[in-house]
Amino acid sequence: MIDAHTVLTGVLGYPVRHSLSPAMHNAAFYALGLNWVYLAFEVAPDRLAQAIAGMRGLGIRGLNLTIPHKEAVIPLLDGLTDAARHIGAVNTLFWDGERLVGDNTDAEGFLRALYEAGVNPAGQTVLVLGAGGASRAVVYALRQQGCTVWIANRSRERAEALAAAFGCAGVLPLERDALAECAAHADGVVNGTSLGMEPHTDTTPPLPVESLPAGAWVCDLVYRPLQTRLLQAASARGLTTVDGLGMLVHQGARALERWTGSPAPVEAMRRAALQALEL
DSSP states (O other): OOOOTTTTEEESSSSOOSHHHHHHHHHHHHTOOOEEEEEEEEEEEGGGHHHHHHHHHHOOOEEOTTTTTTTTTTHHHHHHHHHHHHTTTTOOOEEEEEEEEOOHHHHHHHHHHHHHTTOOOOOEEEEEESHHHHHHHHHHHHHTTTTTEEEHHHHHHHHHHHHHHTTTTTTEOOOOHHHHHHHHTTTTEEEEEEEOTTOOOTTTOOOGGGGSSSTOOOOOOOOOOSSSSHHHHHHHTTEEEOOOHHHHHHHHHHHHHHHHHOOOOHHHHHHHHHHHHHH
């Protein structure tokens, strides 16, 4: 029941109506018995500054940010966490006293998803496909764990910039033959591209899955569909697979913990996200 005491949170994006975050967070608030609500706000890029001013003026407790606001919001804030500063993008806003601070929970969400699947990447060699925002958070997380990271991307310039920023081992073209040798020595692979995402479910990254060692793991950040062609191929080989829903749920859980100070009800959030995916 929304009343005069209801605490407001939400997500800013453009577009944003596809977001699973309202379903996840509202389920979490219900599970925690909190009189909080989470809404989606479609905010055009030229209205972002007004939206952040509105957050300050209205006392909105917390916000998530998605495309295209993750970098543009930085000059509008009072501070950044170490993760947000190093990654160069913000997906969560929270209050530290009177200061509005930007955080990036994607990196921690990614690691939590791996741990949940029984994968500990510390010190491993990992091949990351793609050099966009999601891959940037993944690379940061892996380098924090002492991983040797190779990056494969269509644009070599973009891959080289990402590799230089985090001290990666090197870059490769996103081509099957070029990936084969690296894959043969990789402990894990992360797909940070949109290949395989709805509606293009018949596409897949040009990764020779058969080249991966028997004990390797494969993570696909795509969660529409949950079982991409890449994960199906990896599973058929008996490799450990991690779907994209895990990172989505755990980055949301970390944001909720920032706002409430309480452990997130992860399973309630996962059930709500799965139900929303099936609608």
